[in-house]
Amino acid sequence: MKRAPTRITAGRQIRNALCLLVLLGSGSLFVPVANAAETPQFETHIAPLFKRHCVKCHNAELRKADLDLSTPQGLFRGGESGPVLVSGDPEKSTLYEQVHEGAMPPAEESQLPAHDIETIRFWIKSGTPFVARIALAELTAAAEVSNHEIEPLMRLRCATCHGLRAKEGGLDVRSKAALLKGGKSGPAIVLGDPANSLLLKRIHAGEMPPDEKLIEAGVKPITVAEISRLERWIEIGAPEVLVAPDIASAEMDRLVSDEDRQHWSFRRLRPVAIPRASAFQDTAMVPRQPVDLFIVHKQQEQALQMAPEAEKLTLLRRITYDLTGLPPHPEDVEQFLVAEQPDAYERVVDRLLVSPRHGERWATFWLDAAGYADSEGKRSADPIRPYAYKYRDYVVRSFNVDKSYDRFLLEQIAGDELADYTDPAQVTEEIVDNLIATGFLRMAPDGTGSDVVNFVPERLEVMSDQIEIFGSTVLGLTIKCARCHSHKYDPIPQRDYYRLLAIFKGAFDEHDWLKPAFVPGQTKVQKAGRLLSIATPAELSQMTFRNRRIEQEIEQQQRKLTQLAVSVRQQHLEEQLKSVPADLRQPLRALLTVDPGKRGPRQRELAAQYEAKLALDDAMLKKHPAYKRAAVEIDRTIKSLQSEKVDRPQIRALWDRGVPSPTYVYRRGDYRQWSSLVGPGVPSVLTDGKTPFVYQPPWPNATKTGRRLALARWLVESDHPLTSRVMVNRIWKHHFGRGIVTTIDNFGKLGVPPSHPELLDWLANQFVQTGWSLKRLHRLLVTSQVYRQTSRVSSEQLRDDAENQWFTRMPLQRLDAEELRDSLLAVAGRLDERPFGRPDAVNVRKDGLVTSIGAEGSWRRSLYVRHRRKEMPTVLETFDLPQMNPACQQRPTSTVAQQALFLMNNTAVRALSQDFARRILGQTADPVAQVERAYLTALGHGPTAEEREVAVQTLLNLEAEFAALSNVAEQPQDSAEQALAVLCHTLMNSAAFLFVD
């Protein structure tokens, strides 16, 4: 028998009734009408009739009145008012009564012709016959309870120990066949005889699931209602139903219409024409990029104008912060000021785009969206994720090498399915990177490392957060809403959430869960659940070589220690011997070299008398001053050498394990209320709704489903409706302070439509056509005239374009948390530019101040500070660093007194201002030059005449005051330095420092 290539709703279908489904699904045109001579059959007469008149509302998905007439099972199960059929008795059958009296179909639908009503009556009267050989009793029984209810129950309560990963007692409970086969103690169920079914006996005896294993297994006890369902199922012979998962098929999708697909962002990307340049000839604007033409076009419609170009140094400071998150170096400022090439600005852009600092800056935005944190969250303990940083570094590196965005997504969503990593000899750097990239899907807060919160609902919560991150970041859709109910605003039915979940099931399976990794000192049991120990052969041999060298050094140190012990003992002996009669000295020396067991009687006598005095035992040796100091030193060296040894590299990854459990829609999101079975698929509204989601194992013999790889490949289709639009909008937002779509994470119906739809689509096309290159996109945007506009705002602009919706100026923007901290360090000359690696630890002071721990008076960029959810550095939190629960798409900006208090009074900021002052002082002793230099360093430009005057005068006054306050003995240098530190501190507090034009 051929399986229908159709969308088969997950109903309750009996295996031997499969042929019905073929008929139901294929929608045969030939519909025979019953005549008096012929008894109507379900398949030939009734099913087509229902399909024409009833199934539109009474199908498996909609189930109006909780009735599904699309399958025989649904028909016999009945609806919210109970059974609708009494075989043989039409008068007692609600279904007949309803159509006979014209109550159904409802008034607005076409009514059933009389002969159809008669066909139904006749069919019921005849005992509801089928063409197929079908046991009616079984059909009604299966409608009552089938394997469809029991299999998920077994997974939930029993299969952790009796299923895929473990078969305790040789038992697998995942199917009827396996239950019948049973385990070491015999069959688990006896059909029709629950009382003698071992499974139930053990459950009733309270032995299963065993109390002592519940927590470890992440299982909650089976409920009374569940037991009685199981009992009933066995009692009625354990009826089985063919369960065909609900997937996209050629059949019309009733839940998502073509009209739904017409929403602007759901339409596939099409080429867009650039507005003609000639139209703008009468404007003062010189278009530098096509972007300008789109923007001016809209401005003209609004009778608005582009603002004049910003001053040269304003542009330099803006672009430097924008592309690197740091202030321009004073030398760069000076060079740019004298640069006369017409493309001097473009050269700066190119220089900044290749700076290693660029990837660090732009990684921040992606890491926010991905919900990056160095801890698990969800619980008070907030355990550390020791290897999360590798994903952070991966993002930085990807941006720095301008990895194409399509590849970037492929790696993050399906890095484990891109290339086989099972053969250690074949592991390449690319493969390692692929696996690290999947860390993207491991970012959701996750409390399941603790057994007491590692049950199915908590796991589903993690999956839900991860779907939210994926949906918002990549698709710009709030898919998570559809977890508990069909989306209220967007055409995302609940089914589609679970289809998407099914794609991730190979790796995220609530019934086959990998716990977060072991953390030394934090978790009790060593279970490296989410770590892959994979490295390139080169990396491994390098590691072995390095470790061997360290071992050798350690041995050398230990030899040193042994030698020291010998010499200290010798020294001690010689000293002690001085107080011993001279004639005994030589015999005693000899004695001590002889093993106690081999000494002669005279020697034993001498030993008893002198040995304790002459020989240092181990305890005494350790206390001996000559030994102790050196030993402590050597111990420390050995410890530090030990810590330099490299453990086998670990990658915190997500990977498909090849055997996903079936995915059921959870009614109201409740894991105990499974309803229809679904298969993998992407949201219907983003497809034609008919094309099945096709996937296959990524390479021959792969133990992977290939589902996520198929998802990733679909995402990066060149005309995908959302992928490129969402990303270019995100990039645009970070450059211009406002998205073309202002709701950057919501392109759905509740999102705000684009202010410049053509521009968005043009950019999206351009992005795809230039190989998804982010650097090209950056360059395109920041070299436009729109980007070069001044941020000064006129009263007309404030009136006509208050929100800057038409981009009639650049926004004035406050430094964000990382920019601020990094800038304070940079201007003070205390920024340690070492990239990558384990995050820098923080110090949590008793009063709550959290600071990062630097090395040798310098601190690394904020990106590299440990991001533990419960203890974020105070400076970052004060300036609006968001907490990742689970992620952050757009940061809030606050203005509060605590920020002023921080910059003004914080000890670390004050210390940095002194470093800043010393840096300037090292360059010049002239107060005027000092002010110039301080301005250039902190603000990227010199002072105006007025500023210079105010600053120099204050500097001199400060110096005089400090001089007057200090003792005569002190160096005059001190008062100059102190005065300059106050000036520098003031600049660090100034609005000019905090805001970028």
Next chain:
Amino acid sequence: MKTRTSTRQDCPGDVALRQSRRGFFHRAADGVHGAALTYLLGRDVFAQEGLPTPTRQPASGGPRQVYDLSSRQTHFPARARSVIHLFMNGGPSQVDLFDPKPALDRMHGQSYFSEIAQDVSSPQQAGGLLRSPYKFAQYGDSGTIVSEVMPHLARQVDEIAVIRSMYNSHPNHEPALFKIHSGRLLPGRPALGAWVVYGLGTENQSLPAYVVLDDPLGLPVNTVQNWQAGFLPPVYQGSRIRSTGSPILNLRPEADRPAVIDRLQGDLLSRLDEIHRRQRPGMLQLDARIKSYELAARMQLEASDALDIGQESQRTLELYGVGKKPTDSYARRCLMARRLVERGVRFVQLYINGQIWDNHNGLQNGLKTACDRTDQPVAALLTDLKQRGLLNETLVVWGGEFGRLPIAQIPEGKDLSSAGRDHGPRGFSLWMAGGGIKGGVTYGGTDEIGFAAAENPVSIADWHATILHQLGLHHDHLFFDRNGLHEKLTDTFKPRVVKEILA
């Protein structure tokens, strides 16, 4: 100055409040040498005698341009303007404090374990039903029942409404604390206080809007996560005010500089910012930032002043129990709480170190010790608020994260004399007072033995909704738009305001 004027004029503490603004700052400034920010005040705050009041924005809805703490409009008229949350971490035992159970006397010693087995955290230590070691009596005109270990509160019962039918949904401290503070069992969601100041802002910009007075002896379980802002902007999280050292983080520099230096720096900053702003007309962010520096300056002065309980009369100090053991520490914080709400702070939350109410063993002494430390200060706070006319607009709430079981918990190798009680989330008592709460009321009830809420159960969402309601906020309308979802304190629960305890 946005200080609430008291209706009574005979309290010595009021003298300072009646002083002119200028006088106040001068006096306060004496104690704050070397704060460069202070100088900023000389520029325009003095001149204006207060900042212009911007038009009040509504409490909730939609994204905001800038997140700040300016005072916002309520959804409907409020009954309370401030909240003092006396958080009793550990789980005070309801059947020994507010919810007497004669059945426990009757059935003392009887086994009850099997009936409640699924709710016993330490089954190996479970004993029989345990009668309360204390006597209960009716007090006040209302006849509210309180146990003998709260003699001071007993004299204030006509002010309070006891809810006996609260319930939580987890028997462990950490999740239960998250639940009572933020509505869900997990970290990451905004605390009640954060929601309140997100909704209403605050009336005194010179003090933090949401103040946490934690115990100098140590942080509670879940530490600073108890007052987190979660997904709300960090500006709404609770600010710890410490009674030793710098009361607010970075309130003052660790090393003071000579006043003349601060004056020069303050002047320089003002002038440079002024030049910057002049070149950029129409930039509201710049005005807001300059204002934030002025507010910081005022905070330096006012925070010191607000926390200086030395200004209180001897009589007041004695009333609270300041200066004597064991009440001193909690008394100071209660008194500070009054001084803070008096100055318009929106939400004040008090904690005690460790878990003094977590009486797993030695209940008889342990619970009494907890009461001895807190009963007098708490009752004094009610008395004091009332005599100053502040109680009717200040909502005072007392309670922990859950209650305790009616059966004994007996540590291994010990006997009944050292018995305590294990955690009991299914039923517990707390009380509310002031701010439009009907005094002398006892609402709801537990079952015969005090195990679970039975009569008129009040969920934590109900309780949250009730607090918001008294502040003029509707729990459904106070939302934060996140990722297309309207996030609320009461999440997707359908809470009911406990109207029966409202005046």
